[in-house]
């Protein structure tokens with residue numbers, strides 16, 4: 001059995017990533033931590049734990065067999081787009097809580113145990129194209145994701161060669177998170193046009209990058225940021 005931890009995966013990109021993982025690795029067992037179980041209630045290889053990355057106490061990992069631990073995905077995120085002067089400090093704090101501090105808390109619990117694994121665990125975090133390419137209205141989300149990229153790169157240096165840490169930085173992807181933009185026909189069309197590849201991402205477009213980073217196919221990569229973004233970062 002290969003043990004994986006997903007923080008988030010009841011819907012969106014992480015749900016698609018779990019599907020790819022279960023297809024690729026017949027030995028995979030996923031511990032899913034999220035507020036809703038999503039489509040996984042009757043899937044025997046997914047063990048759901050009710051968890052809120054912002055409000056729950058420490059992650060309960062007592063059911064994870066860390067000797068067989070192969071990887072973790074941290075998916076919670078936010079999409080708060082406002083002009084800089086309209087943002088209150090509290091808005092920045094909310095974005096940092098879910099995108100950054102939630103991840104720090106999870107990693108402090110998991111990395112301590114992951115040292116028991118002999119399987120070179122791989123950790124995958126989500127950034128955004130806006131942390132690389134400046135976009136208006138993105139100051140809060142871009143800075144919290146940029147902090148996450150810094151965290152990931154530093155951990156990659158600190159824990160090499162035993163563990164790997166990488167980020168995936170999508171552009172606008174058609175998921176529940178992006179619905180405020182994608183559900184309005186006019187703003188959807190404008191967003192599609194802005195991308196050199198002339199469409200929005202699908203959950204699967206991004207999940208393939210996540211699955212690559214989780215797998216041994218990326219075993220010579222750590223501290224990197226992969227960009228499935230319709231070439232928006234160009």
Ligand SMILES: NC(=O)c1ccc[n+]([C@@H]2O[C@H](COP(=O)([O-])OP(=O)(O)OC[C@H]3O[C@@H](n4cnc5c(N)ncnc54)[C@H](OP(=O)(O)O)[C@@H]3O)[C@@H](O)[C@H]2O)c1
Nearest residue numbers: 008009010011012013035036052053077126172173175177
């Ligand atoms: N979609 C985009 O356009 C886009 C663009 C750039 C970057 N990203 C980043 O990509 C990542 C995934 O995005 P997505 O679009 O797939 O988002 P999504 O549709 O909102 O899915 C997020 C997943 O994380 C879980 N989650 C959210 N908040 C949580 C919390 N506080 N505690 C525990 N679980 C939580 C959700 O489950 P529950 O609701 O059941 O808890 C869900 O399974 C995010 O970090 C996002 O910032 C997305």
